[in-house]
Amino acid sequence: MFNKKSNSIISSILQLLIITLVISTFVTCDEDDNNGYTGPWVEVPTPGGPDSRLNACYFTSSDNGWACGNSYNFEEERSYPLLIHWNGVEWEEYPYGGWFDGEEFINIKITDISFSGPSNGWAVGNLAVNHSENFGFILRYDGNQWYIFKSHFEWRVDHVYCISEDDVWFVVYEKYSGDSLYHWDGDEYERYYVGTDIRDIAFSSSTEGLAVGLYYSVYHWDGMKWEQIWKDTSRPEPHNAVSYYEPNKAWIVGSQRMGKWINGEYTYWYEWDYDYEDIHFSHSDEGWMIGCGPDPSDPLGYGGYIWHWNGNNWERMEKPPDMGANAVFSVDYYDAWIVGWGKNNECWSWNYEP
Numbered sequence: 513m514f515n516k517k518s519n520s521i522i523s524s525i526l527q528l529l530i531i532t533l534v535i536s537t538f539v540t541c542d543e544d545d546n547n548g549y550t551g552p553w554v555e556v557p558t559p560g561g562p563d564s565r566l567n568a569c570y571f572t573s574s575d576n577g578w579a580c581g582n583s584y585n586f587e588e589e590r591s592y593p594l595l596i597h598w599n600g601v602e603w604e605e606y607p608y609g610g611w612f613d614g615e616e617f618i619n620i621k622i623t624d625i626s627f628s629g630p631s632n633g634w635a636v637g638n639l640a641v642n643h644s645e646n647f648g649f650i651l652r653y654d655g656n657q658w659y660i661f662k663s664h665f666e667w668r669v670d671h672v673y674c675i676s677e678d679d680v681w682f683v684v685y686e687k688y689s690g691d692s693l694y695h696w697d698g699d700e701y702e703r704y705y706v707g708t709d710i711r712d713i714a715f716s717s718s719t720e721g722l723a724v725g726l727y728y729s730v731y732h733w734d735g736m737k738w739e740q741i742w743k744d745t746s747r748p749e750p751h752n753a754v755s756y757y758e759p760n761k762a763w764i765v766g767s768q769r770m771g772k773w774i775n776g777e778y779t780y781w782y783e784w785d786y787d788y789e790d791i792h793f794s795h796s797d798e799g800w801m802i803g804c805g806p807d808p809s810d811p812l813g814y815g816g817y818i819w820h821w822n823g824n825n826w827e828r829m830e831k832p833p834d835m836g837a838n839a840v841f842s843v844d845y846y847d848a849w850i851v852g853w854g855k856n857n858e859c860w861s862w863n864y865e866p
Contacts, residue, residue, distance in 0.1 A: 551830050552866045553818070553850065559605040560594055560859035562586075565836070566851035568624045569861075570633070571843045575600025578653075579851045580635050581859055582621035591619040593637060594859070595658060603861065611651070611660045616641055622651070626674040631655025634680055636669035648684060673713045673721075681721070683710045693723060693731075693738060704738050706731060709750070711766075716756040722773060724751035724764055730771075730778055741778050757793040765791050765801060786817075794842035797823030800864075802837045802850060818850070832862060 560566070563584035571577035577598035582591040595606040612620060622637035633653030640646050648669030652661040670691075671683035678698025685691050690707040708729045715721035719735030728751050730742040751766035754773075764771040764780070765788035771780030786805040793799035799821035807815030816837055818829045831837070838852035846866055854860035 549830070549832050551832065552864055553829075553832050553835075553862045554865045555832060555854070556603065556861045556863050558603050558851075558859050558861045559596055563857050564594060564859040565853040565857070566594070566596075566838060566859045566861065567622065568839045569841050569849055569851045570625045570627050571598070571841055571849065572627050572630050574843050574847050576630055577841075577843070577849065578625055578627070578633065578635075579603075579849075579861065580622035580625045580637075581851075582619070583859070590617060591621060593620045593622045595622065595625075595635065606658065609658055609660075611649075611658075611663075612639060615639065618642060623669075624671045626672045626680075627653075628674045628676050632674065632677050633658075634661075634672045634674050636672045636682060638668040638670075646687075650682065671710065671713055673715055675715055675718055679718050681713055681715070683713060683723070685709075691725070706738065706740075708743065711750050712753045714754045714756055714762065716759045716762075720756075720760060722754045722756075722762055722764070724754045724766070726750045728766060728769060728780070730764060730773070732773075732776075741773075742780075752787075752789050753791045755791045755793045755799065757796045757799060761796075763791055763793070763799070763801075765789075765803070789837070790840050792840050792842045792848075793821070794844050794848075797821070798842055798845050800840045800842050800848050800850075801826065802840045835860070835862065 560583045566579045566581040569577060569579035579596050581594045583594040584591045592608055596603045597606055617639050619640040622635050625635040627633040631654060635651040638646055638648045646667050648665040650662040650669060651658050666684050667687040668685040669682055670685060673681045680696040682694040683691060684694050691710045693704045693706060695702045708725045710723050710725040713723045721733035723731040726748060728744045728747055731738045732741050749767040751764050754762055754764045756762040760775050762773040764773060767787045768784050769780055769782055771778060786803055788801055788803040791801040801819040803817055804814060805817050816831050816835060818831050819826045820829055834854045836853040837850050840850045842848045848864040850862045
C-alpha cells in the first residue's frame with residue numbers, strides 16, 4: 513500500500529514524464545518538418561493554397577514587396593492569377609480583380625513582375641484558352657489597384673523590366689516568329705525583333721540593358737538599338753538570368769555557364785556540373801543566386817543550391833528542405849527573398865534572416 517506522500521510523489525513523477533513526452537513530441541515534429549535545417553533562410557507563411565506557385569518577386573524596400581504566380585481552383589478545375597503583397601510583417605493576397613471575366617480559359621499565370629517605385633508596378637503573364645490557344649497580357653499597378661493594361665497581346669508575355677513610368681520593356685513571344693522585345697514609352701509600343709527565346713532582361717539605365725536567352729545568347733541595348741553580342745548556335749543551352757551590380761557591369765548565368773559583362777565586353781567560363789537559374793544584386797558586393805548541382809544527400813544525386821556573393825567570391829549555402837526555388841531577390845544587405853513552391857506543391861517564400 514502507498515501512503516498519501518508516496519502517491520503525491522508518484523503523481524508528480526507522472527506529470528513530469530507527460531510534460532517531457534509532450535515537449536519531446538513538439539521538438540521531434542519541428543525537427544521532422546525542417547529535416548534538421550537550422551540555416552538562415554526562414555520559411556514565411558505564404559497565401560495561395562494547394563497546387564500553387566510563385567514565379568517572381570520584386571521589392572521596393574524591406575517592408576514593401578510583391579510576388580506573382582498562379583493558384584489552382586479545384587472546383588472550377590483551372591488556375592487563376594496570383595498576386596501577393598509583403599507589408600513588412602506578412603504576405604497578403606491581393607484579391608483577383610475579375611480581369612478575365614467572360615474569357616474561356618484553363619489556366620492563367622503571372623510570370624514576371626517589376627517596379628520602378630511603390631506606386632508604379634507592372635506584371636505580365638499568359639492565359640491558356642485551351643491546350644492549343646494562348647494569349648499574353650499586361651497588368652499595371654498605380655499605387656492603389658492592379659488593372660489590365662493590355663490584353664490579347666501576341667502569344668505570351670514572359671518578362672517585364674520597369675525603368676520608369678514611361679520606360680518599360682517586355683519580352684513577348686510571337687507564335688510564328690519567336691521573341692521580340694517591346695518598349696513602352698508612355699504613349700506607344702515599339703517592337704525590336706530578336707527571334708531567340710529570351711529568358712531574362714535587365715537594365716541599369718535607359719541606355720544600358722542586356723537580354724539573355726537560348727544558345728547562350730546575349731543582346732545589348734545602348735539606348736538606340738539592340739545588338740547581338742553573343743550567340744552559339746552549336747549550343748542550345750540557355751542563359752537564364754542577368755543582373756547588373758554596377759552601371760556597366762553585370763553577371764550573366766545559365767545552364768553550366770557563368771559570364772560577365774564589363775564595360776562593353778562579354779567573357780564567360782563553363783561550370784559543367786551546375787545549372788544557374790536566377791541571380792539578383794542589390795549592391796556590387798551583395799548578390800544572391802539559385803540553381804542546381806550535384807547533391808549526394810538527394811535520392812537522385814542532384815539538388816538545389818543557394819549562392820551568396822560576398823564581394824570577392826560566391827559562397828555556396830545550404831538550402832532549406834523541400835525548397836522549390838523559382839526566383840531570388842536581394843533587397844539590401846542581410847535582406848533577401850526566394851519564392852517558388854514547397855511541400856504539397858503549395859507556393860512558398862523564404863526570407864534571409866542571418
